[in-house]
Amino acid sequence: MNLRIIPLLFLIFIGCKNPEKSSPVIDQSLNITPKPFNITKGKGYFKLNGNTSFLYNDESSKLIADFFIEKIKTSTGHAFSVTKGNDIKNSIQLIKETTLNFSEEEYRLSISEDNIKIKASTDKGLFYGMQTFMQLLPFYTTNSQISFPIKIKALDIEDKPRFSWRGMHLDVSRHFFSADFIKKHLDILSLFKINKFHWHLTDDQGWRVEIKKYPKLTTIGSKRKNADGSYHQGFYTQEEIKEVVQYAKERFIDIVPEFDTPGHAIAILAGYPELSCDQKEYKVRNLWGVESSILCPGKEETYTFIEDVITELATLFPYEYYHMGGDEVPKDQWENSIECQKLKKREGLKDEKEVQSYFMARVEKILSKHHKKMIGWDEILEGGITATTNIMSWQGEEGGIKAANEGHDVIMTPSEYCYFNFYQGDFKTEPLAFGGYIPLEKVYNYDPIPKEIEEDKKKHILGAQGNVWSEYTYKDETIEYLLYPRIIALAEVTWTQKENKKFDDFLNRLNPIYTILDYYKTNHHIPLPEGPTSNTIVFTDSISIPFTTTHPVKMVYTINGTNPTQNSTVYKEPLKFTKTTDLRIASVLDNGKMSSIRKLNVTKEKIISASSKTTELSKGLTMKEVKGYFNTVNDVPDHTNASSSIIKKIEESNTTYHWGHEVKEENFRAVFLDGYIDIPEDGVYYFSSTQDQVWIADQLVLDYKTPLKKHPIESSIALQKGKHKLKIVYLNNIAKGWATDWNTIELKYRKASEVDYKAVNEDMIYH
Numbered sequence: 001m002n003l004r005i006i007p008l009l010f011l012i013f014i015g016c017k018n019p020e021k022s023s024p025v026i027d028q029s030l031n032i033t034p035k036p037f038n039i040t041k042g043k044g045y046f047k048l049n050g051n052t053s054f055l056y057n058d059e060s061s062k063l064i065a066d067f068f069i070e071k072i073k074t075s076t077g078h079a080f081s082v083t084k085g086n087d088i089k090n091s092i093q094l095i096k097e098t099t100l101n102f103s104e105e106e107y108r109l110s111i112s113e114d115n116i117k118i119k120a121s122t123d124k125g126l127f128y129g130m131q132t133f134m135q136l137l138p139f140y141t142t143n144s145q146i147s148f149p150i151k152i153k154a155l156d157i158e159d160k161p162r163f164s165w166r167g168m169h170l171d172v173s174r175h176f177f178s179a180d181f182i183k184k185h186l187d188i189l190s191l192f193k194i195n196k197f198h199w200h201l202t203d204d205q206g207w208r209v210e211i212k213k214y215p216k217l218t219t220i221g222s223k224r225k226n227a228d229g230s231y232h233q234g235f236y237t238q239e240e241i242k243e244v245v246q247y248a249k250e251r252f253i254d255i256v257p258e259f260d261t262p263g264h265a266i267a268i269l270a271g272y273p274e275l276s277c278d279q280k281e282y283k284v285r286n287l288w289g290v291e292s293s294i295l296c297p298g299k300e301e302t303y304t305f306i307e308d309v310i311t312e313l314a315t316l317f318p319y320e321y322y323h324m325g326g327d328e329v330p331k332d333q334w335e336n337s338i339e340c341q342k343l344k345k346r347e348g349l350k351d352e353k354e355v356q357s358y359f360m361a362r363v364e365k366i367l368s369k370h371h372k373k374m375i376g377w378d379e380i381l382e383g384g385i386t387a388t389t390n391i392m393s394w395q396g397e398e399g400g401i402k403a404a405n406e407g408h409d410v411i412m413t414p415s416e417y418c419y420f421n422f423y424q425g426d427f428k429t430e431p432l433a434f435g436g437y438i439p440l441e442k443v444y445n446y447d448p449i450p451k452e453i454e455e456d457k458k459k460h461i462l463g464a465q466g467n468v469w470s471e472y473t474y475k476d477e478t479i480e481y482l483l484y485p486r487i488i489a490l491a492e493v494t495w496t497q498k499e500n501k502k503f504d505d506f507l508n509r510l511n512p513i514y515t516i517l518d519y520y521k522t523n524h525h526i527p528l529p530e531g532p533t534s535n536t537i538v539f540t541d542s543i544s545i546p547f548t549t550t551h552p553v554k555m556v557y558t559i560n561g562t563n564p565t566q567n568s569t570v571y572k573e574p575l576k577f578t579k580t581t582d583l584r585i586a587s588v589l590d591n592g593k594m595s596s597i598r599k600l601n602v603t604k605e606k607i608i609s610a611s612s613k614t615t616e617l618s619k620g621l622t623m624k625e626v627k628g629y630f631n632t633v634n635d636v637p638d639h640t641n642a643s644s645s646i647i648k649k650i651e652e653s654n655t656t657y658h659w660g661h662e663v664k665e666e667n668f669r670a671v672f673l674d675g676y677i678d679i680p681e682d683g684v685y686y687f688s689s690t691q692d693q694v695w696i697a698d699q700l701v702l703d704y705k706t707p708l709k710k711h712p713i714e715s716s717i718a719l720q721k722g723k724h725k726l727k728i729v730y731l732n733n734i735a736k737g738w739a740t741d742w743n744t745i746e747l748k749y750r751k752a753s754e755v756d757y758k759a760v761n762e763d764m765i766y767h
């Protein structure tokens with residue numbers, strides 16, 4: 001040991017002799033999320049020290065004390081003692097009084113100089129009181145022994161939720177996520193008083209729950225062979241489900257299992273084709289989108305199957321609500337099925353929508369044998385629903401409004417507010433997501449009770465839920481990125497009274513929440529520097545580049561080719577450049593955590609002269625095709641000798657396009673378009689496309705690089721008026737569930753000074 005530091009250690013020891021004097025008083029009362037119903041500040045403070053005890057007055061609430069003591073121990077290393085008793089000094093008291101006139105989730109947290117009291121009429125109320133208390137303390141911010149005492153300002157919190165349904169949904173069919181991952185997020189969600197986890201366990205792209213009576217649901221239905229030959233698979237054993245259910249129970253979260261019927265069911269038919277109308281050979285779907293092969297409601301075996309599966313699910317999920325899907329049911333097979341037509345006649349059903357209503361009503365009857373209530377997506381309203389059916393409104397709010405006004409209970413999940421697989425920032429800047437645009441503020445300002453709901457029907461809106469569909473989430477981190485903090489905004493939407501909500505205030509409260517999320521090693525979203533829609537920015541003289549973020553956060557940047565740190569120059573106003581620059585910019589949170597870094601090539605270029613070959617050209621481009629499945633442009637064999645044709649419009653290079661059509665392997669190919677593009681006037685031009693490569697004047701302007709091409713990419717180039725060589729490469733395949741021929745095949749352009757793109761039309765292309 002270095003002897004010279006011993007006196008220094010001694011001084012530190014002396015300095016710490018009376019740490020109580022120096023410890024600050026914590027006043028986190030403004031930092032509770034979701035914002036409580038009412039907070040009254042008191043006088044003085046409570047001193048939490050190593051001798052503070054936890055008291056409970058009822059055996060079942062001991063479990064709650066134990067639960068939180070364990071959490072505190074994990075984060076701080078300190079274990080408090082838990083004892084039965086009441087009203088002693090220096091204690092945290094869990095007081096359950098079943099006679100209190102409190103609603104089920106209501107609690108009161110009173111902090112005085114003598115003790116801390118959490119009162120509720122249920123364990124759930126006590127649990128939420130403790131979750132609030134935990135947010136007052138620095139436990140999540142430290143991984144080491146806490147230094148006592150912690151002084152906590154006296155206050156009194158009365159709190160209860162606005163809605164009883166505060167949910168999160170996860171699709172584990174398109175991509176499977178482990179039981180441990182689910183548990184991690186149940187734990188985090190419970191901090192913010194989320195109380196429903198909607199587990200989307202079955203869909204066309206994979207069946208994910210073990211059913212002992214139907215083993216092929218998992219031996220066949222849980223495995224998907226992707227178009228590139230790779231496999232995706234996974235399911236939860238019944239033991240794993242029971243563990244997750246127990247874990248959720250300890251956190252007062254109800255799980256809502258979804259068994260999607262009668263559509264989204266080809267993973268069932270892959271193992272049990274006899275449950276379809278046409279009994280073909282089926283494969284688990286390796287494309288996103290909706291499968292047209294579905295369960296046959298005209299066969300009794302279908303109901304036997306559903307009853308058997310529900311009987312097993314009922315042993316696993318001891319909950320009131322079961323979600324039976326009902327969304328996106330293409331009914332063509334039913335129209336052509338002898339059994340369905342017989343059923344229609346027998347039951348006097350007007351059309352296939354009423355066939356679905358008949359089917360859902362039978363499913364509901366099966367559920368009711370197990371004392372379960374049925375929820376269905378809003379499509380099931382089309383043919384009519386039973387009086388006891390509950391609706392989850394996703395296509396918008398209309399279904400929910402209609403259902404609530406008719407007296408059905410409703411959960412609001414309108415995609416334009418609640419689909420967290422949608423982008424939360426500009427899709428040109430954010431990592432790949434499904435589509436759409438739901439920034440944090442839009443979620444926060446959502447009101448689950450639309451004005452069209454009649455006064456006496458408002459009670460039918462049980463609450464709202466954030467949904468994450470997993471087509472484009474290949475990793476745990478991506479789910480986290482999409483979820484947080486938007487689900488926390490939704491927690492406040494569903495818990496907090498409308499008049500207590502303010503977005504700016506919520507943003508301030510996000511700062512301590514980011515620290516909690518870091519404690520849980522959660523990859524939450526940080527708004528990215530937006531503005532430029534491409535990372536290649538060409539200019540000819542000088543340029544000014546403005547940046548923004550979806551909600552206020554600091555941005556920092558460098559112009560010397562190094563990555564910015566939290567201490568780099570702070571962005572204040574549009575950045576001006578007169579020479580080529582390597583610009584790197586990122587956002588920084590108050591806790592110093594940085595977003596990913598945007599690297600922009602701001603490039604001064606001379607205008608590229610037009611081609612001298614401007615005569616003898618004809619309209620259109622030459623097209624050469626090479627059949628086959630190619631992941632990248634480099635995989636395509638030499639195509640120089642392939643036969644060529646002329647196309648008049650760029651769109652003609654995709655002969656198969658229309659959304660929802662059957663994607664056929666015989667259409668997989670590489671397409672090469674060659675010719676010239678006629679540029680209307682001198683200037684810097686931006687181009688945008690979903691094609692793999694676009695070359696202009698022999699420069700690779702657009703290079704998608706990844707086989708999955710869902711949204712257009714953009715880039716810029718300085719061009720002289722006149723004709724320039726143009727080459728486009730387009731690979732038609734299925735990449736990670738997305739069929740390229742669903743893309744709109746076009747090339748768009750705009751001048752740098754313009755906002756809107758125009759199509760490169762038939763008057764602009766020559767060969």
Ligand code: ACM
Binds near residue numbers: 327328377394
């Ligand atoms: C849904 O998004 N198909 C419910």
